[in-house]
Amino acid sequence: TGKPKGVMVEHHHVENLHHALQSTVFAHCAPNSGVSLNASIAFDSSLKSLTSLLAGHRLIVIPADVRADGMALIEFLNTGGVDVLDCTPTQLDVLLAIGLLEHRRSDLTLLVGGEALTQQTWNRLAQADQIRAFNVYGPTECTVDATVTEITTEQTQPVIGKPIANARIYLLDAQHQLVPPGAVGELYIGGAGVARGYLNRADLTAERFLDDPFVQGARMYRTGDLARYRADGNLEFLGRNDHQVKIRGFRIELGEIEAQIASHPAVREAVVIARARQQDTQDQQLVAYVTLVAEIDAGALREHLAS
Incomplete structure (x- = not known):
């Protein structure tokens, strides 16, 4: 229809996301860190910033006019007490181009997600001083993030990492059979973050939310994304299988x-x-x-x- 879909996410799905990120990304942050609210609250990634309050961090709302001005945003990140920034690769590329790394005055934790990272951006983040960056992946239908990895020089190519706590990742072929390591498969997500379905869209819910063939009574979400497992167990994102x-x-x-x-x-x-x-x-x-x-x-x- 071309109209936005309502995704029915339960409170305990968000709670699992919160605890999973606290044990990975935020485990490296000091208590009472300043976490920026960089996204509109209509964008699911804002949940990561909002729930950081549950762990005692400070929420710092970035004004809309600052968010739209790259240099103003860099200055705000330096002077506004921001320790953690959640952003898309598109926004990050703008900030990198105008000197985010060169102008950074203190340590900054980055959560990057929503789009695939280029090799060039991955390399810059991996080699950056004062920046600790994490690549996160996941659709709204599985409560924002389903995988996470720290961006380091040890990993020479962009990956989306491994499942967060209580999430399950399957790479399946057209017959819903697991593909062998290294082979390309469609990415399905099961576990604690899988939403109820789409609001008032029973047909679309049935199409995308399927019975989990590997866990009795559970469901999984068909992402439409293609991926493969690398030798180190990390997932490599390979794009969409549709239009x-x-x-x-x-x-x-x-x-x-x-x-x-x-x-x-x-x-x-x-x-x-x-x-x-x-x-x-x-x-x-x-x-x-x-x-x-x-x-x-x-x-x-x-x-x-x-x-």
């Missing part, structure tokens, strides 16, 4: 946009792709290609999409 992309943390179905463009009477066919604005960056934009049956300009197509 869905992620831009700045938002999952977007390209087919839905193509259908709306093609619904205009002047359009015969439409193809939409995600393309990086610059090489080796996470800053992507959507680009549409069309064949026409009648003359129309791009502005009119944008108006059609907006309506």
